[in-house]
Amino acid sequence: EVEEYFVNYLLNDSLGIIANAHTVFADQSSAKARCPKCIALARLFSVAVDFPKTGVPAEIPRNLYAKEYPDFMEKLDKSTYESKNVIGKLFREVRDMAPDSPSLRTFMKEDASWSYDPDMEVEGFEDYALRKEAMTWFNEKATGSDGLEHENLDAKASAWYYVTYHPSYWGAYNEGLKRDHYLSFPWCVYDRLINIKKEKINTRRSARSLEDIFTRELSLS
Known part of the structure; x- marks a missing residue:
């Protein structure tokens, strides 16, 4: 029973997917986190958080899956776009300033x-x-x-x-x-x-x- 519960949890753990999708749609919409898709994802997030207690998984409809990601999320294996919002601009400013080799080293x-x-x-x-x-x-x-x-x-x-x-x-x-x-x-x-x-x-x-x-x-x- 414990093994079945553990496997079921792994298969239905959708918190990361929902959180990433929420970030994407908030970045894309002028209404930000108040857009209908973000509100729907927030409700699903609540269901997903309670899943370990209730056993009820959050079922994400196809239209709420992210298809491309803003550059600041650094999803290198996914389709991305250049975010026009503040966080995207800050990300590119910092990225362009960062040295090619890491400046941190062991404290000797x-x-x-x-x-x-x-x-x-x-x-x-x-x-x-x-x-x-x-x-x-x-x-x-x-x-x-x-x-x-x-x-x-x-x-x-x-x-x-x-x-x-x-x-x-x-x-x-x-x-x-x-x-x-x-x-x-x-x-x-x-x-x-x-x-x-x-x-x-x-x-x-x-x-x-x-x-x-x-x-x-x-x-x-």
């Missing part, structure tokens, strides 16, 4: 040496850069807040940035493994990192302003 240790930003270091960050602290954090239940003060939260965010970007930590969590060095971890707390950077910039500006004032006072005396 030499990249860490020049890309690490010392401004992201906050006093006390070392206390949170320990592996034990990281393991404790990952094993904690997600309660939304661990009661840390503002300064300690900044130090914790600074530590996450440090162990991700600093050259001394490059590859530390990939020891013995052939995989890339990933950089997204500290940006889970991007708001803290942005505030840290802003505060460092403001501190330097204030220091320069004081230096300028003292310099002017000395020159006048």
Whole structure:
């Protein structure tokens, strides 16, 4: 019975077909998603979503199948046309700007040496850069807040940035493994990192302003 249900689901799973057709007809019609075909497809989509529960498949009439696709959908094996709408224009702008060869490459240790930003270091960050602290954090239940003060939260965010970007930590969590060095971890707390950077910039500006004032006072005396 389970095998029959699984096969039946595979044969009647039409969500992708309906979604693609909806995109096509919305692009082709001046009424966009409010055109009759899109509305009919939206109703069919609701039926298709409920299929695993109801067992009632969405039957797509022949006139609601897409025959050609806008270029931004990148259906290279299908008949396509140049979309005149905003999304089509944006797609071609970006496509024409994209380099022939990918600009992204693996983050290497030499990249860490020049890309690490010392401004992201906050006093006390070392206390949170320990592996034990990281393991404790990952094993904690997600309660939304661990009661840390503002300064300690900044130090914790600074530590996450440090162990991700600093050259001394490059590859530390990939020891013995052939995989890339990933950089997204500290940006889970991007708001803290942005505030840290802003505060460092403001501190330097204030220091320069004081230096300028003292310099002017000395020159006048």
